[in-house]
Amino acid sequence: MAQQFNPRDITWLGFNARVLQEAKDATVPLPLRIRFLGIFSNNLDEFFRVRVAGLKRAMDFKTKVIQESFYEAPSKILQKINKIVIDQQSDFEKTWREVQKEMAKQNVFIKDSKSLSAAQKDFVVKYFDEEIESNMIPILLHENVPMPYMRDKSLYIGVAMRRKEWQYESKFAIIEVPTTTNSRFVILPTENKSEKNVMLLEDVIIYNLPHIFSYFGYDDFEANCFKVTKDAEFDLDNDIKTTLADKIEKGIKSRRKGKPTRFVFDKEMDKALLEFLIRKLNLSKKDSIIPGQKIHNFRHFMDFPDVFKAYEKPVERTSFTHQAFDNKERVTDVIIKKDILLTFPYHTYTPVIDLLRESAMDPDVKSIQLTAYRLASNSKIINALVNAARNGKDVTVMLELRARFDEEANLQWKERLELEGVKVLVGIPNKKIHAKLCVIKKRVNNKTIQYGFVSTGNFNEKTAKIYGDSMLMTANRSIMADINKVFSVLNKPKADPTAILKSCKTLLVCPQFMRDKIIWHIDREIEEAKAGRKAEIIIKVNSLSDKILITKIYQAAEVGVDMKMIVRGIYCAVNQKGFKKKIYAISIVDEYLEHARIMYFYNKGKNDFYLSSADWMSRNLDYRIEAATPILQNDLKKQLKHMLEIQLADNVKARVLDKNIRNEYVKGDEKKLIRSQIEIYHYLKNL
Known part of the structure; x- marks a missing residue:
């Protein structure tokens, strides 16, 4: 039986329709409804600038490879896009009229x-x-x-x-x-x-x-x-x-x-x-x-x-300091003793900035290496690194100049950093550097101590207030060793990175090797399901379009692996006939942008978890340097599992991802409404 896939661009329009749903929702505060209309419009602009433009270029190539990479003929996809966009535009205009009526009730008028x-x-x-x-x-x-x-x-x-x-x-x-x-x-x-x-x-x-x-x-x-x-x-x-x-x-x-x-x-x-x-x-x-x-x-x-009447901002929308940093102990000292899991924007981003500031001033710190993709316009991250360089530290920043629409800003950051004596790396040919890594080295009593962090999102304190991301702050020696290997690749842009990346023992890295390891994990769950034992996989990503991994998900569903997916945007998988257990797939769109990439494999009760910078897309897995870190502490595994379970139980802001992208809300117990972003706040606050 031929496998089915939804074209990625059509499913992306389904995501933008979910954004529009938030603007239509009368329970959403009026200023946020207007903001969602702005997000919808901005998303659509970028979609036409990048994806529609790509489809039009692809129409000039008649090869089968080009056709297959889009899952359908580009000309047919473009026809569907035009119809969907016109319908969405009509829906947008209707929503804007309704919003203006609500504005009038608050005596706000556009003249x-x-x-x-x-x-x-x-x-x-x-x-x-x-x-x-x-x-x-x-x-x-x-x-x-x-x-x-x-x-x-x-x-x-x-x-x-x-x-x-x-x-x-x-x-x-x-x-x-x-x-x-x-x-x-x-x-x-x-x-x-x-x-x-x-x-x-x-x-x-x-x-x-x-x-x-x-x-x-x-x-x-x-x-x-x-x-x-x-x-x-x-x-x-x-x-x-x-x-x-x-x-x-x-x-x-x-x-x-x-x-x-x-x-x-x-x-x-x-x-x-x-x-x-x-x-x-x-x-x-x-x-x-x-x-x-x-x-x-x-x-x-x-x-x-x-200009609106002040509405009381829910306490759940206020970031708080992670309990590990509530005392007066330095961030450095805390993470050298134990791993810390930060979950933004529930946790404040301050410890990340504080760690870099401490390192800039610490006489024992010798070097800092960090990757940067999209930075805040007045980046405190950069300011801390500049101070470190001024204090004589060896500071290296991998600055991705090809970050789409941030190219100009990153060129300016490059100039400033180099003027301050920071070593700026600009990547390797034909590979974007999308990994979110930092390693700090200090020398104490003739002993080198390494610590840092691995994140699912950009090192950007502005977006950390509205993007849902996870970060592991750690001094784990094997993780730091692998981060150093990644930076050794970045320092030698003309060399073949394959051997060095393949030698990573703890991090899952792209290109190539992360997909191989993911397949290995899925295969292990498949074998457990075939043997009649518990097999479970939970994947949270922004986008799922890689055919190889989708096919592997299908194989898992065919034998009864409990497959659960939380996918914010592009979702190309479709439940097929013959699945022993259907894939449960949802998308959550709420006030915070769900941005974290998390992988969970049951593994006979050992619960393997990874935080990743990579979406399950061919561009990430084959054409970028990406990194996923394992979570090794059991208490942190329990935290992640509980948060994933909260999201999977969402019956307020979760939509079912089905073949026809109808964006129907998950139905649940109306007496027990679970809005995952609110519930996660309370869970983390009460740890």
Whole structure:
């Protein structure tokens, strides 16, 4: 029987539909509903920039390998995507209308250029004159002049201008809304102090169009917003004389030439202007041309101003210090004595920063090595490492310059770190460095002591407040030995890493070897199930699309292994006929982004656990340096098992992952509602 798989891109759209469900949920606080709308929009933008662009490129290749890598013909997937996206856009707009009704109940209103009071009109004119006009450049469009460069993430106003006495001739112009220099949201003055009026930046500009184009003599304006999403991928040239940093910098500039993958516009836009834009952007029927409502680039609404009635933030949404660090003992001293499991954002990220700060000041510390993928904009991690370098420590940072959409920021970090005397590694050819590792070495009484941490998520104190991740802080000698092996590979980018990575005895590492070890663990559970003994596997990942591992999961289900999956996003597996025990698969979408990767294998009651940086995707397992650490202490194993069981019992925010991606909520005992993120908080708090 042929095995079935769901196309990864279709299942990803299913995940984004779950995000939209949170915006629709009336029990979610209003500011968070708006934020979820912004997240949905931002997710969709990146999806078109990366995945849809990739599908369009794949259509140019007719080989069977290309077709199989997408699980279905790219052209068919694109047709499905367009239909789903249009339906989701309609659902989004309906949700936004409902949210605005709720906003009105709190006396919060979004004003456009036609609904201003006299005082507000004066304010908008003055605000435009003082704050906006110098930051924007109107561009007139001409049939015989090439279209000006359109920025990928920008919002544009398309303007059709006429004279009232002569309506048969139109002039077109575009204006880029300057959201990089001005806030998207302008708070207007109101006579009623209990009422809050917010005006979008584009509407402030639209109100001032007669002033902007006054020298042309036009007095009739139609203005509507649109945006263009472009292919964000870039190829790195193979010039061996060029450094990776130079190649990345060149690649960032090449994004300017990316082909449009989506054109979204206000469906009320002037028809002649719309036709002009489509023609000048060289868009065709096969491109995603999507009519929408008035507001675009909704990602800015993730930072909607705080104008609502204060709602009492649940105590469960407040991070607390791990019990091991409640006393005055140094973080260093605690983790040298025993392993500590941090679970973010329930636990505060402070001990991680404190550990690096202690190491920067400790005269016995000789070196610090750390991998960095996505950093906070004002990174305390980097500040601590810079201080360590200034204090004479040997500091090495593996900085992944190819972290998508963080390339420019990481180039800037590279420059700063090198100026401060930090050794910056930039990876090995054709392999992204995605492992989350840190090793610190100190010398005491002629003895070297090593300690550090391994994480499922980035070393980023900002995202640690909203991403659900796990980190093992440890001084385990075998774990530290393997981390050193990974760094020895990173220090020799031109050498073959295979032999060194294969020699890792404790960490599971990619490429190749992590998958092999996962298969070994699954095979062992399969043998137990065949023998009629208990066999259980729980996998928590962000994405599951690797065909080899999915096939192995199918084999486990066929013989009755108790397979449970918690997958936030992409989920390509499908329950097949003939499974002795069906796979139980759920996705949890709540206020925190579920980001941890955790693997559990029963192993005759020994309970093998791993924290991993890798999703179960071919790109992670074959084309990245990744690392998974075992959990060796029984008390920490019990913690992880209990937290996984809480998530598997969720009947508030968990959705069933089925073949048709219907996103139906898990049904359970209505008298005993289990919202896993709340329950995990209480569990950890009471340890």
